[in-house]
Amino acid sequence: MPPARLRLNDGHMIPQLGLGIWQVPAGSTRDTVASALQMGYRLVDGAAIYGNEAGQGEGVRASGLPRDDVFVTTKVWNDDQGYDATLRAVEASLKRLEMESLELCLIHWPTPSRNLYVDTWRALIRLREDGRVRSIGVSNFMGDHLERIIGETGTVPVLNQIEVNPRLQQAELRDLHDRLGIVTQSWTPLGQGRSFDAAPVRAAAARTGKTAAQVILRWHVQLGVAVIPRSSRTAGLAENLDILDFALTAEEMIAFAALEEGSRCGPDPMRFG
Ligand SMILES: NC(=O)c1ccc[n+]([C@@H]2O[C@H](COP(=O)([O-])OP(=O)(O)OC[C@H]3O[C@@H](n4cnc5c(N)ncnc54)[C@H](OP(=O)(O)O)[C@@H]3O)[C@@H](O)[C@H]2O)c1
Numbered sequence: 001m002p003p004a005r006l007r008l009n010d011g012h013m014i015p016q017l018g019l020g021i022w023q024v025p026a027g028s029t030r031d032t033v034a035s036a037l038q039m040g041y042r043l044v045d046g047a048a049i050y051g052n053e054a055g056q057g058e059g060v061r062a063s064g065l066p067r068d069d070v071f072v073t074t075k076v077w078n079d080d081q082g083y084d085a086t087l088r089a090v091e092a093s094l095k096r097l098e099m100e101s102l103e104l105c106l107i108h109w110p111t112p113s114r115n116l117y118v119d120t121w122r123a124l125i126r127l128r129e130d131g132r133v134r135s136i137g138v139s140n141f142m143g144d145h146l147e148r149i150i151g152e153t154g155t156v157p158v159l160n161q162i163e164v165n166p167r168l169q170q171a172e173l174r175d176l177h178d179r180l181g182i183v184t185q186s187w188t189p190l191g192q193g194r195s196f197d198a199a200p201v202r203a204a205a206a207r208t209g210k211t212a213a214q215v216i217l218r219w220h221v222q223l224g225v226a227v228i229p230r231s232s233r234t235a236g237l238a239e240n241l242d243i244l245d246f247a248l249t250a251e252e253m254i255a256f257a258a259l260e261e262g263s264r265c266g267p268d269p270m271r272f273g
Contacts, residue, residue, distance in 0.1 A: 002040060003244070006226055008158035009181040012135050014104070015071055016221060017241065018043025020187065020230035026052045028232070033059020036237050037070060045161075045185075045228040047075035047108055048093050057097035072099065075108040075139060076124070078273040081116035086123035090132060105133040106161055110145040111273035117141075121149045121157075137161070139187075140269040143176050150180070159183040163266050164225060165191025166198065166216060166259040174225065185226040188265045190216055200255035208246045211239060218243045219256050 003017035019036045021029055021044060029052040033044050037060065046056040053074060060070050074097065080089035090105055105124055110117045117138075124136040137159035138146070150156050160177055164170050164186035177184045195201050196212035204215040213229070217240055220227040229240045248256070 003042060003241075004221075006183055006224075008135055008183060009156055010135055010158055012103070012158070014135075014159070014183065014226060015041075015043040016226050017041070017217070017243070018045055018071065018073075018226070018228045019237070020045045020228035021052055021056060022047070022050050022230060024050070024052055024055075024230065024232060026055055029055025030058040030062055032232060032237075034062040035234060037063035037065055039238055040241050041237070042069060043071040043073070043228070045073045047077070047106075048080070048089060048096075049075070049077040049108065053093055053096040054098075057099055061098075067099075071103045072097065073104040073106065074102060075106040076120060077108055078111045078114070081107070081111060081114055081120045083119040083123045086120045087127065090123075090127050094132060101132050101134060103133075104135045104137060104159065106137045106139045106159070107141075109140045109273045110138070110142070110269055112145065112270060114273070117145060118149055118152050121153060121155070125153060125155050135159075137182075140272070142269055143173065145269075146176070146180065146182070156180055157182055159185050159226070161185040161187055161228075163188050163264055164220065165189055165265070166195040166201070166219065166256055167191050167261050167263050168265070169257065169260045171260075174223070183226055184224075185228060186220050187228060189220050189227045189229050192265050194265075195259050198259055200252065200259065203255070204248055204252045207252075208248075210243070210246060214239060214243050215248065218246065218248055219253065222248055222253060
């Protein structure tokens, strides 16, 4: 069964489950991406800073799938913020990917201390108008950053990719996204395994015959968010895709909610960069 798709506020669709390729070595990215796509993934989440865009593009071509069947994301790194620098950075990403256009480009971090994210956003709007990028969004934006780019440009990002896992559930920001029509996409969705041994996770895994990782990914899907787990193992890729044939109960979802502790695996977006 292919992953479900969510509707973006610009009318395009995004696969709810995709592959993340942070820390996938450049030398093995092509094969990881190709094998994930061949087993059923349809979205590959990359970024200029991951240093593996060439492999990302090669993997899409090596999969044998029509280009239109694959959703490709990249991100503008912090050093490339600003209007002209962003135009150049996205052209460089497209060149490394060897693609004419891509489905989604995100501002990787707001880096508020630089105060360039509005100009960066204006550049992404231009790239969308020019057909280089089909949809545009952000990553690691807090409510204030979202409200500022929307207020100053009138353009609402289609998506905000943020850290979400059972220990950092981001209920408030997800609620704001819902009100603004922005899809939430969860990064580090497995939360470095910190809740694999938690009682509600173990209980749901035991009831369903699934692994801890699978019930956590299923929790993301049932929250209605998009999710991009990474695995360098073929078995891990297959395991993370195999989450569509079962459901967590309402009681299990409530028990997962109690795992919230507000602790991040990654940096604080207000300070990073
Ligand atoms: N926008 C941002 O700032 C940002 C930040 C971080 C990440 N991201 C994106 O989000 C993606 C996912 O985040 P992530 O890579 O940090 O973490 P993740 O997907 O939550 O976890 C990856 C780790 O979990 C292990 N793993 C994967 N599947 C597993 C399974 N079924 N059972 C047990 N362990 C499993 C992997 O090891 P194995 O490889 O051995 O399976 C790897 O060590 C990234 O690849 C990237 O695309 C974005």
